[in-house]
Amino acid sequence: MKKRCMRLVGVLLLFVLRLENNGSIVFANDVTDAKSPTNVLLILADDLGYSDLACYGSEIETPNLDSLAANGLRFTQFYNTARCWPTRAVLMTGYYAQQVGRDALPTKRGGGGGNRNPRPEWARLLPDMLRPAGYRSYHSGKWHIDGMPLEGGFDKSYYIGDQGRFFNPTRHWKDDQPLPKVKKNSGYYGTTAIADHAVECLKDHQQNHSDKPFFHYLAFTAPHFPLQALPQDIEKYKQRYLNGWAQLRAERWNKQLQLGLLSGQLSAVETELGPPYDFPEHLKILGDVEVNRPVDWSSLNGKQILFQAEKMAIHAAMIDRMDVEIGKVLQQLRDMQQFDNTLILFLSDNGASAEIMVRDDGHDPAASPGSAESYLCLGPGWSNACNTPFRRHKTWVHEGGISTPLIAHWPNGISAKGELRRSAGHVIDVVPTILEVCGATPFSEWKGTPVPEAPGKSLLAEFAKEGSLAHDYLWWFHDGHKAVRMGNWKLVAAKGEPWELYDVRIDRAEQIDRAEEWPQIVEQLEKRWNAAAEEFSKL
DSSP states (O other), rough: HHHHHHHHHHHHHHSSSEEOOTOOOGGGGGOOTTTTTTTEEEESSOOOOOOSSSSTTOOSSHHHHHHHHTTSEEEEEEEEESSSSHHHHHHHHHHGGGTTTTTOOOOOOOOOOOOOOOOOOTTTOHHHHHHGOOEEEEEOOOOSSSSSSSTTTOOOOEEEETTSSSSSSSSSEEEEEEEOOOOOTTTOOOHHHHHHHHHHHHHHHHHEEEEEEEEEEEEEEOOOSSSOOOHHHHHHHTTTTTOOOHHHHHHHHHHHHHTOOOOOOOOOOOTTTOOOSOOHHHHHHHHHHHHSSSOOGSSSOHHHHHHHHHHHHHHHHHHHHHHHHHHHHHHHHHHTTTTEEEEEEEEEEOOOOOOOOOOOOOOOOTTOOOOTTOOOHHHHHHHHHHHTTSSSTTOOOOOHEEEEEEEOOOTTTOOOEEEEEEEEEEEGHHHHHHHHHTOOOOOOOTTTOOOOOOOOOOHHHHSSSSSOOOOEEEEEETTTTTEEETEEEEEOOOTTOOOEEEETOTTOOOOSOOTOOOHHHHHHHHHHHHHHHHHTTTT
């Protein structure tokens, strides 16, 4: 009788009301049972720089992401792989991309290109790992992994395979089935379409699968080139960047210092370092208004200033719009009464890009910048600013290429609000974090084949207390660029260049090379890098 009464009291407490922090009464249909499985929303931006969100130092309006940060956590030393497809492979498998054949390993012949091989069969994607725990999985946006999303275990997908056309993709699929080409001037915009599909999936989940938890992988194509944005979004920023990239970099650095994100110094601009790949014929198409070096702003003529400022305005507009569309997805979670019970992670696949090229439908110099007929890229001047305060850009494994914002928001699981986490983490940590949060376990074997232990560590303890995350080492290799970090020491070398050694505890900007001063540390870290490369080559 006593037990029955206790159960009755519990039911009444769950289904009648609870008190919020502000003391207001919330009835049962507004409350998620704290014991129900946690949902996960993983949001990935494409070519977003470390300082491109307002909560990481930017002037761009990102109120929805800022709100997640203010009511959750920001990581200050989180890393990606420096390129889109390796990062996506890591996020979906939990292994370094080289372990699962999705990026080239160095070889005796030189190697180091961007070639990708099919994943080994044992390297399952995250939905396969979550299915035994009862999860349904959804995908919206970019893919850039081998195979198709539903083949990879997702239950629903909208896959944009054409990142070169924000207004009129010619290659896109719904649930692995090809869709018709989108015509220009149809009202379509990729960032909106991706978010709309996410909302559609969540509504369907609520209506038909509310008894199950969900994992949603929301992979935006913004702000990847070509710089294409809605005119009203561009207009908001059209006059903002006329003072140039050096001024913007200084402003963002000062804000980062005020926010307490970083300390140390701002990296020097490498004025002779341009795009990672040289396309001189493409520069001719773009005309003399384009510059492929981060030159002094005062050296530009009037037309160049207007052109360059508008490029950054379009980049800002793409990020602004992405935040607006994220807000729609967040509102859907609230409408489902699942916002508090959803772990939301936001990050970028690599640093901002210094690339300059013309592809797909080409570039019409007479077209309105940011329109479907234009094909513009950010370039190294603005990329330096977007990666403030770090060196270099996407593809390089210096801090500018591999540093990403990471926002973690989860009211039912993270009590901290607005706190920073300074422990070094890596995208290899995302899968083990999600698995632990969801009560799922990684595979130890697949169809009789042993599955190697994954290298990442769950961030769950770090959510509760800073300093709980510790890696023996973190490792990078892409396009001939290589790096390894052990503790506060980072050894890094650009393709064809000697090793550089930095104490990133005091020198995240990688300004003081300590290689000659500490040759024994160089030797130790180089051995660690080589050992990992050798180990990965055997898988």
